[in-house]
Amino acid sequence: MDFEVTYTEEQQRFRREVRAWLEANVAPSMLRTPTSAEDNYRRYLELRDLGRKLGAKGWLYPTAPAKYGGGGLDVDHAIILEEEVDRFDLSLPPYYDSGGRLGSASILVWGTEEQRQAFLPPIYCGEVRTWQLLTEPGAGSDLAGVRMTTAVRDGDGYVIRGQKIFVGSDNGTDRIWMIVNTDPKGKRHENLSWFMIDASLPGITMQPMELMGTGGEGGTDSGVKQTVFFDDVRVPAFALVGGENKGWTVATTHLELEHGGGGRIGRNRVWDRLLRYCQETKRDGVPLSQQQDVRDSLADIYIKTEVQRLFGLRNFYLTYARKPKSYEGPQLSYYRKTTGLWMTGAILEAVGPAALTTDPAWGAPSGFLETQQRNGIVSVHPGGTTDIQRVQMARRIGIGRSTREKAGTVHGAE
Amino acid sequence: MDLSLTESQEMLRTTARSFMQRETPVDVVVGLQKAESSLERDLWAKAARLGWLGIVLPAEYGGSGDSLSDAAVLYEELGRGPLPGPFFSSGVLGALTVLEAGTDEQRRRILPGVATGETVLTVAITEPNTSWGPGGITLAPQGRNGSFVLNGTKLFVSDATSATDLIVAVRTGDGPTDVSLLHVDAKARGVSTRRLPGFLSWQCEVSFDNVQVPATSLLGEAQRGWAALSRALERAIPILCAYIVGGCQAVYEKSVLYTQTRVQFGVPIGRFQRVQDHVVRLVNHLDSARWATWEALWKLDTGRPATASVHMAKAVASEAYLDVCNAAHEVHAGMGVLIEYGLPAHTQMSRTLFHYLGDPRWHKRRMADALEW
Numbered sequence: 001m002d003f004e005v006t007y008t009e010e011q012q013r014f015r016r017e018v019r020a021w022l023e024a025n026v027a028p029s030m031l032r033t034p035t036s037a038e039d040n041y042r043r044y045l046e047l048r049d050l051g052r053k054l055g056a057k058g059w060l061y062p063t064a065p066a067k068y069g070g071g072g073l074d075v076d077h078a079i080i081l082e083e084e085v086d087r088f089d090l091s092l093p094p095y096y097d098s099g100g101r102l103g104s105a106s107i108l109v110w111g112t113e114e115q116r117q118a119f120l121p122p123i124y125c126g127e128v129r130t131w132q133l134l135t136e137p138g139a140g141s142d143l144a145g146v147r148m149t150t151a152v153r154d155g156d157g158y159v160i161r162g163q164k165i166f167v168g169s170d171n172g173t174d175r176i177w178m179i180v181n182t183d184p185k186g187k188r189h190e191n192l193s194w195f196m197i198d199a200s201l202p203g204i205t206m207q208p209m210e211l212m213g214t215g216g217e218g219g220t221d222s223g224v225k226q227t228v229f230f231d232d233v234r235v236p237a238f239a240l241v242g243g244e245n246k247g248w249t250v251a252t253t254h255l256e257l258e259h260g261g262g263g264r265i266g267r268n269r270v271w272d273r274l275l276r277y278c279q280e281t282k283r284d285g286v287p288l289s290q291q292q293d294v295r296d297s298l299a300d301i302y303i304k305t306e307v308q309r310l311f312g313l314r315n316f317y318l319t320y321a322r323k324p325k326s327y328e329g330p331q332l333s334y335y336r337k338t339t340g341l342w343m344t345g346a347i348l349e350a351v352g353p354a355a356l357t358t359d360p361a362w363g364a365p366s367g368f369l370e371t372q373q374r375n376g377i378v379s380v381h382p383g384g385t386t387d388i389q390r391v392q393m394a395r396r397i398g399i400g401r402s403t404r405e406k407a408g409t410v411h412g413a414e
Numbered sequence: 415m416d417l418s419l420t421e422s423q424e425m426l427r428t429t430a431r432s433f434m435q436r437e438t439p440v441d442v443v444v445g446l447q448k449a450e451s452s453l454e455r456d457l458w459a460k461a462a463r464l465g466w467l468g469i470v471l472p473a474e475y476g477g478s479g480d481s482l483s484d485a486a487v488l489y490e491e492l493g494r495g496p497l498p499g500p501f502f503s504s505g506v507l508g509a510l511t512v513l514e515a516g517t518d519e520q521r522r523r524i525l526p527g528v529a530t531g532e533t534v535l536t537v538a539i540t541e542p543n544t545s546w547g548p549g550g551i552t553l554a555p556q557g558r559n560g561s562f563v564l565n566g567t568k569l570f571v572s573d574a575t576s577a578t579d580l581i582v583a584v585r586t587g588d589g590p591t592d593v594s595l596l597h598v599d600a601k602a603r604g605v606s607t608r609r610l611p612g613f614l615s616w617q618c619e620v621s622f623d624n625v626q627v628p629a630t631s632l633l634g635e636a637q638r639g640w641a642a643l644s645r646a647l648e649r650a651i652p653i654l655c656a657y658i659v660g661g662c663q664a665v666y667e668k669s670v671l672y673t674q675t676r677v678q679f680g681v682p683i684g685r686f687q688r689v690q691d692h693v694v695r696l697v698n699h700l701d702s703a704r705w706a707t708w709e710a711l712w713k714l715d716t717g718r719p720a721t722a723s724v725h726m727a728k729a730v731a732s733e734a735y736l737d738v739c740n741a742a743h744e745v746h747a748g749m750g751v752l753i754e755y756g757l758p759a760h761t762q763m764s765r766t767l768f769h770y771l772g773d774p775r776w777h778k779r780r781m782a783d784a785l786e787w
Contacts, residue, residue, distance in 0.1 A: 001416060001417050001418070001419070001483065001708055001711075001712050002415055002416045002417075002712065003415065003417070003708075003709050003712050003713075004415060005415045079415075275787065278787075279787065289787045295779070295782050295787065296775070296778065296779070298782065298787065299729075299778035299779065299781060299782050300778070302781075302782075302785075303726055303729065303730060303778070303781075306706070306726060307702045307705070307706065307730065310702075310705035310706065310709060311701065311705070313415075313417075313705075314417060314701075314705060317415055317416075317417045318417075321416070321417075321418075323418070327697065331697070331698065331701065334694070334698070335698060390687070390690060390691060390694045391687070391690070393690075393694050393697070394684070394687070394690035394693065394694065397670060397693060397697065398670065398674065399670060399673045399674055399682070399684030399685075399689075399690060399693060400684065400685065400690060401685075
C-alpha cells in the first residue's frame with residue numbers, strides 16, 4: 001500500500017507554480033471573519049473573483065473534462081491543488097457551490113451532450129454559483145417523498161410551483177439545481193425530475209432562515225440557509241436533466257457524492273487551530289496542552305480526526321482508482337457528522353467556556369471554537385442525517401433489505 | 415497512492431485463508447481454548463513449513479525477509495480464528511527483539527531456530543504492577559561470579575507455557591531506562607510458568623526462583639535493553655494490530671451473517687434498525703482499526719517516522735476489538751455466549767489484547783508525547 005501520492009518532478013514543479021499563484025492571488029483579507037452583512041457580501045465577491053481566476057486556469061474544477069471548461073487534470077495534480085488551496089483554509093470552489101459540484105457531476109453522467117455543453121462550462125469556469133434545492137417542508141430525509149414542488153409540462157417548457165427549504169448559503173445564487181415532482185399520481189421513485197435553472201427567473205423569491213449555525217460561505221458547509229418560493233416559474237424543457245420522471249436514478253449519483261462517496265484529502269482545520277490554542281493558552285500558569293486531562297481529551301479528538309482523514313483518503317482512492325464501493329460513502333458521512341457532534345462536548349470539556357464566546361478578548365481566536373460549537377450540531381442534517389447514513393450503510397452491507405443495495409454511480413463524474 | 419494489496423500479498427492472503435479454513439475451523443479454535451499451552455504441535459510444524467515463523471526475519475537469519483506489511487497480511491488471517499499459539503510472541507515480538515538487541519553472534523545462534531519453530535520465544539516485560547513502560551521493570555538480577563541470579567515474577571507474559579526461551583527485561587540500574595534483556599532457558603532450574611486462569615488468553619505468570627543465568631545470556635549491551643525493546647515493539651505492535659483487525663473482520667462477518675439468517679417476528683433481524691446500529695458500530699470500528707494499522711505499517715516499511723502512528727494504531731485497534739465484540743454480543747444475544755459458536759474466543763482475546771503491550775490510554779499518552787504537543 002502507499003498512502004501518499006508520489007510526485008514526479010513535473011508535479012513538484014506544478015506544486016510550486018500553484019503555490020506561487022495562490023500567494024499572488026489570495027489576499028489575506030479573503031480569509032477574514034466578516035464584521036457585518038455588507039462586509040460578508042464584499043468578501044463573497046472577492047471569493048467569486050478568485051473562483052473566476054481559478055476557473056480560467058482550469059483549477060476550479062481540476063478533474064472535470066477540459067472540453068467542458070474543466071481542468072482536465074489527473075488525480076495527482078488535483079490532490080496538489082486541493083492541498084495547496086487547503087493551506088489557505090480554502091476549498092475548491094472557494095465559496096459554497098453545492099449545486100455546482102453535485103449538479104455538474106450528475107449532468108456529466110446523465111445529461112445530454114447539448115446539456116453538458118450548455119451547463120458545465122459556466123460552472124467549471126466560475127462564472128456561475130449554483131445551489132442545490134432538495135429539501136421541502138414535507139420531504140427531508142425522505143427525499144423520494146418530494147411532492148410540494150412540482151413541474152408541469154406546458155408547451156415548450158415546464159411551470160414550477162412550490163417551496164424548498166434549507167437551501168444554499170448567503171449572498172444569493174446564479175443557478176439552481178433542483179429536484180421536483182413531475183407526476184403527483186405516479187409511483188414512488190418514478191415521479192421525480194431534476195432541473196438546472198436560472199435563479200433570476202420571474203417567480204423565484206428567497207427568504208433567509210434564522211438558524212443556529214454561523215458562517216455564510218464555508219466552502220462545503222454553510223451555516224446560513226434560505227427558503228425558496230416558486231410561484232409559477234416558467235423554465236425551458238432543456239433544463240430537465242436525465243429525463244422526465246427519471247429523477248431518482250439521477251439522484252443516486254448526486255447522493256453518492258453528497259454522502260461522502262467522493263472522499264476528501266484535506267486536513268482538519270479545527271484540529272490545527274485547537275492544538276495551537278491549547279499550546280498558547282495557560283490555565284493556572286500551565287499551558288492547557290501540558291495538563292494531563294486536557295492532553296487526554298486532545299488525544300481522543302486527534303484520533304477521531306485522523307480516522308476521519310483515513311476514511312476520506314480511502315474513499316478518495318476508491319473513487320479515483322475506480323474500485324468498487326459499498327457502504328464507504330455513507331460511512332464517511334456518518335463518521336464526520338457524529339465526530340463533529342461529539343467534538344462539541346470534547347472541546348467544551350478541554351477548553352472550557354472560552355469555546356462558547358466570540359468575544360475578541362476572552363474567546364478563542366476569531367471565534368473559531370464558537371463556530372465549531374454551533375456548526376458541529378448544525379452539520380448533523382445537511383446531505384442526510386446521521387440516521388439516514390446508517391440506513392444507507394445497512395442496506396449496502398446487505399442487512400437492511402432482502403437484496404443488497406449498490407452504491408450510486410459516480411464514475412464519469414470525477 | 416495505492417491502498418490495495420500487492421499481487422504477492424493477495425496470494426499470501428489466499429494461502430493463509432485456505433490454510434485456516436482447512437486446519438483451524440471454529441471447533442478446532444474452540445477446542446484449543448482450555449489447553450495449558452497455546453502451541454499445537456501439528457499446526458506449528460505446518461506453519462513453520464510455510465515459512466510463517468520467520469516472516470519478519472531477514473534471510474541471513476533463516477527468515478523470508480518480508481516487509482512488515484506482508485507479515486500483517488498473514489496475521490490478519492491468523493486473527494480471524496483467532497488462532498491460538500505463540501505465532502506473534504515468538505515469530506514477531508521475540509524475533510524482532512533478538513534482532514534489535516542481540517549481537518550478530520546471538521542472532522545467528524537464536525533466530526534460525528525461531529524460523530524453523532524449534533525455538534519458541536516470548537518476551538517477559540511487565541510485572542505485578544502491570545505497567546508497560548520502563549518504570550514497571552523492577553525485577554533486578556543479582557550478579558554472582560560473573561553471572562546473574564533472578565528472583566521474582568514476570569506477569570501477563572504471552573504464551574510463556576509454550577516457550578522454550580524467554581527474553582526477560584530486567585532492571586540493571588537506577589536510571590529510568592536502565593533496562594537490560596536476558597535470554598533465559600525456559601527449562602532452566604527455578605523457572606516456572608503457569609497460564610493465568612480466567613477471562614484471558616494465554617497470559618502467563620513466569621516465576622524465577624534463584625535462577626542462574628550465565629553472563630553470555632545478556633542480549634547485546636547492558637542498559638541498552640529498553641531502547642532495543644522499544645524499537646522491536648514499534649515494529650511488532652502494528653502486526654499485533656493486524657491480528658486484531660482480522661479478529662474484528664471475522665466478528666463482523668459472523669454478525670452480518672447472523673442478522674441475515676436469524677428470523678424473529680417473521681423477518682431476519684437485520685431488518686430492525688436497532689440491530690443495524692450494532693452492525694454499523696461494528697464496521698466503523700473495524701475500518702478505523704484497519705486503516706490506522708495499515709498507515710502505520712506503510713510508514714514503517716517506507717522508513718517514515720512512525721512512532722505516533724503506531725501508538726495510535728494500538729489504541730484504536732484495542733478499543734475497536736473490545737467494542738466490536740460488545741456489539742456482536744448485542745447482535746447475537748444468547749447464541750453469542752455459547753462457547754461452541756466461537757464468538758467467546760474473540761471476546762476473550764479482545765479483552766486480553768486490550769491490555770497486552772499497553773492499553774489505549776497508555777498508547778494515546780505516548781502518541782501525544784511523540785507528536786510533541
